[in-house]
Every structure is written in structure tokens, then in C-alpha cells.
Amino acid sequence: MSITQQHALDTYRALHLGQTPPPPPGSHDWRTARELRGHRRFRAVVTGRPARGRVRRALGRLVGTRPRSRSAC
Structure with missing residues (x-):
């Protein structure tokens, strides 16, 4: 059964x-990803690692390269 068929059955019920x-x-995919x-x-952060980057x-x-700093432009 596909997800569309399951949704139709759940809606009917x-x-x-x-x-x-x-x-x-x-x-709700984007909300879940966020x-x-x-x-x-x-x-x-709780384990003491950097949260970003x-x-x-x-x-x-x-x-083997260093990360570039962001410019203010």
C-alpha cells in the first residue's frame, strides 16, 4: 500500500x-528538518563541541586547506 492510499484510508476512517x-x-517535512x-x-553544545561549522x-x-573568513560585504 502506498503512502497516498494509506492517507486516503486514514482520512476515510x-x-x-x-x-x-x-x-x-x-x-511537516521542513518543520521536522528544522x-x-x-x-x-x-x-x-551540551557535549562541548562547536555548534556551527x-x-x-x-x-x-x-x-588540507584552512577555512576562509567571511567578508563583511
Whole structure:
């Protein structure tokens, strides 16, 4: 059963039971991604690691270059 068919079935059941229908699939994807990013940053701060720029610094160490400073422009 596909996700679309499951959503249609859940909506049908909810309407017959007098409940509110579930949200359509994918409607909360961006919010979930933001919450996951925030949780990862929180865990980094709690464990004493820098919360931002970790991937860029790690890639820079692998390549052998230093990260450039951001310009004020």
C-alpha cells in the first residue's frame, strides 16, 4: 500500500468516526528538518563541541586547506 492510499484510508476512517483527518503526507517535512537541525546543534553544545561549522572544518582538514573568513560585504 502506498503512502497516498494509506492517507486516503486514514482520512476515510477519520471522517466516519467524526475525528479530524490527518495532515497530508509531507506537510511537516521542513518543520521536522528544522527541529532535527536544532536538536543536533543543542547536543553539540551540551557535549562541548562547536555548534556551527563542524562539517566545513572537517572537510577542510581532509583537503588540507584552512577555512576562509567571511567578508563583511
